[in-house]
Amino acid sequence: MTVPPLLSIENVSVDLPTARGNLRAVDQVSLTIGAGRTLGIVGESGCGKTMLSRAILQLLPKKAKLSGRVLFDGQDLVGLKPERLRKLRGRSVAVVFQDPMTSLNPVLTIGTQLVETLQEHLELDGLAAKRRSVELLAAVGIPAPEQRLTQYAHQLSGGMRQRVAIAIALSCEPKLLIADEPTTALDVTIQAQILDLLAREQRRRHMAMIIITHDLGVVAGRTDEVAVMYAGRVVERAPTPMLFKKMHMPYTQALLAAIPRIDAAPHTPLPAISGRPPDPTRPVQGCSFSPRCRYAAGLCYGQKPVLTAAESAEHQFACFHPIQTAASVIV
Amino acid sequence: MATLELSINEEVAVTPVRRAPRLGPLFWAAIAWTIFILAAAAFADLLPLPSPTDMDMLERRMPMSQLHWLGTDGLGRDEFARLIYGARISLTVGLCAPLIGITIGGALGMLAGYFRGRFESIVGGSMDVLLAFPPLILALAVIAYLGQSLINLTCIVGVLSTPAFMRVARAATLTLARREFVIAAQALGATHARILLRELLPNVFLPLLAFFLLGVAVTIVVEGALSFLGLGVPPPISSWGSMIGEGRESLEVAPRLAFIPAIAMFLTVLSFNLIGDTLRALTDPRQGAL
Numbered sequence: 249m250t251v252p253p254l255l256s257i258e259n260v261s262v263d264l265p266t267a268r269g270n271l272r273a274v275d276q277v278s279l280t281i282g283a284g285r286t287l288g289i290v291g292e293s294g295c296g297k298t299m300l301s302r303a304i305l306q307l308l309p310k311k312a313k314l315s316g317r318v319l320f321d322g323q324d325l326v327g328l329k330p331e332r333l334r335k336l337r338g339r340s341v342a343v344v345f346q347d348p349m350t351s352l353n354p355v356l357t358i359g360t361q362l363v364e365t366l367q368e369h370l371e372l373d374g375l376a377a378k379r380r381s382v383e384l385l386a387a388v389g390i391p392a393p394e395q396r397l398t399q400y401a402h403q404l405s406g407g408m409r410q411r412v413a414i415a416i417a418l419s420c421e422p423k424l425l426i427a428d429e430p431t432t433a434l435d436v437t438i439q440a441q442i443l444d445l446l447a448r449e450q451r452r453r454h455m456a457m458i459i460i461t462h463d464l465g466v467v468a469g470r471t472d473e474v475a476v477m478y479a480g481r482v483v484e485r486a487p488t489p490m491l492f493k494k495m496h497m498p499y500t501q502a503l504l505a506a507i508p509r510i511d512a513a514p515h516t517p518l519p520a521i522s523g524r525p526p527d528p529t530r531p532v533q534g535c536s537f538s539p540r541c542r543y544a545a546g547l548c549y550g551q552k553p554v555l556t557a558a559e560s561a562e563h564q565f566a567c568f569h570p571i572q573t574a575a576s577v578i579v
Numbered sequence: 580m581a582t583l584e585l586s587i588n589e590e591v592a593v594t595p596v597r598r599a600p601r602l603g604p605l606f607w608a609a610i611a612w613t614i615f616i617l618a619a620a621a622f623a624d625l626l627p628l629p630s631p632t633d634m635d636m637l638e639r640r641m642p643m644s645q646l647h648w649l650g651t652d653g654l655g656r657d658e659f660a661r662l663i664y665g666a667r668i669s670l671t672v673g674l675c676a677p678l679i680g681i682t683i684g685g686a687l688g689m690l691a692g693y694f695r696g697r698f699e700s701i702v703g704g705s706m707d708v709l710l711a712f713p714p715l716i717l718a719l720a721v722i723a724y725l726g727q728s729l730i731n732l733t734c735i736v737g738v739l740s741t742p743a744f745m746r747v748a749r750a751a752t753l754t755l756a757r758r759e760f761v762i763a764a765q766a767l768g769a770t771h772a773r774i775l776l777r778e779l780l781p782n783v784f785l786p787l788l789a790f791f792l793l794g795v796a797v798t799i800v801v802e803g804a805l806s807f808l809g810l811g812v813p814p815p816i817s818s819w820g821s822m823i824g825e826g827r828e829s830l831e832v833a834p835r836l837a838f839i840p841a842i843a844m845f846l847t848v849l850s851f852n853l854i855g856d857t858l859r860a861l862t863d864p865r866q867g868a869l
Binding site for chain 1 (some may be wrong): 762764765766768769785
């Protein structure tokens with residue numbers, strides 16, 4: 249690729265000091281995303297997805313230690329002056345959080361929150377900011393946007409709240425939108441609507457988007473590339489169609505198998521992944537997935553596998569015993 | 580794979596109908612009393628009242644009459660005039676001292692709760708020292724050193740109320756600062772000042788305001804106690820507390836001299852509490868929120 253990527257994460261690690269010792273939340277992660285592309289980051293709870301997204305924005309807890317480089321538009325965000333970072337946040341990179349109940353201020357009206365963001369970043373006057381807020385709310389599919397401006401977050405339904413949160417994130421036309429489990433707190437019928445909304449706005453504004461989720465189903469049709477994370481590391485990454493055609497990492501396969509299938513016979517046991525993720529304060533020697541892996545043997549317990557290319561350079565996985573046959577479960 | 584087709588109607592926007600809140604007669608009585616006492620205190624000079632400091636040794640402890648509506652006290656001064664002028668002192672201290680407390684304590688508490696770390700330890704520690712120090716001794720020492728005056732009294736009661744406000748503000752800020760909307764604001768590029776003033780203050784303000792109105796009530800009583808002990812405003816200026824103190828001497832002969840200012844204080848404190856509770860219930864936008 250001749251055009252440098254919009255965002256490139258190089259060897260990023262995040263360490264959190266805890267009472268029980270050092271916790272490595274993100275371990276040597278490298279990812280890139282080009283302008284207008286969509287990257288899905290998939291993994292179960294506690295695998296470092298959210299920490300990675302916070303690391304991109306430099307919004308980690310004060311005690312966390314970050315190493316590596318985060319290049320956005322050719323600029324390294326690590327160690328950037330707070331003043332410069334603030335200018336970047338919101339205007340160039342915006343975030344949609346998991347729970348719209350807590351990501352909106354409970355005592356300010358929707359209008360106040362939107363208008364103030366617009367005034368702050370785009371230096372619009374009050375009237376123009378208000379007009380723009382109404383446009384934004386209409387764009388994210390909120391009926392009667394004028395009335396909504398005077399309402400509080402608790403007066404809206406969950407889906408509406410997430411739409412408002414998206415409107416706020418989109419307000420300054422960011423180049424990159426990070427959606428951190430944007431649909432986890434919503435019920436299933438709303439999930440599809442919100443994801444469609446995100447996809448539509450992404451196309452319209454030609455922004456890059458990172459969707460963080462624990463649901464492979466969410467990323468399946470909506471991303472260009474998928475990175476699967478486990479215990480702070482990227483264990484498999486590939487262009488989405490390639491990944492679903494042929495997955496190599498047993499963990500990816502297990503994640504996919506754990507999605508309930510609508511055409512399965514009633515009372516089919518769900519193939520859940522046994523065991524639990526490793527304690528991040530006590531790193532596993534060898535592959536972190538080895539204690540739970542069906543195929544683990546010998547080398548898996550002694551040495552950490554590194555990302556290696558599969559059939560093409562774009563498809564990488566970290567496993568000593570990759571699944572050779574086509575994935576047994578196909579969506 | 581089977582798909583679920585859903586047609587979702589555009590949600591009908593309904594303008595929220597705010598039902599006229601029912602305010603009981605008790606609330607209006609409290610408002611009426613507060614307005615009455617504030618107006619009387621503010622315009623005491625313009626009212627056709629006898630002087631609150633003119634003594635008439637021939638008319639000591641006179642019962643209620645046309646000339647002296649509430650009678651006269653132990654030195655022959657008009658009780659009603661002293662009550663009105665005393666309201667000035669009690670209300671000035673009662674409102675200004677918590678105002679000092681809410682400003683200093685609220686600011687320190689929010690900063691401590693938001694920034695945490697060493698600053699929080701220093702603020703918390705110094706407030707603990709202030710709390711551990713016997714308040715009466717502190718008041719005595721300061722007043723003995725700086726002299727009896729309204730300003731000194733207000734400042735000392737204000738400083739004494741600071742730790743409580745600081746704790747309320749810090750506790751509220753601590754829980755709020757971890758909420759996602761603060762991170763969301765940071766992710767939108769907000770400065771610390773902006774997060775504190777625009778995101779957190781509106782949230783912290785409601786519990787602080789409720790506590791402020793409670794503080795007014797408590798301060799009126801505290802001022803009364805200090806004046807009762809002779810640490811309040813210097814005589815001959817009257818305050819409700821000093822009137823109760825003076826009335827104590829003639830409790831057997833004329834109990835009304837102690838009871839009338841006590842009733843005035845009781846009604847005022849009750850009114851402030853009632854108004855505070857009602858306003859909080861009415862204005863809290865979080866009601867109904869989870």
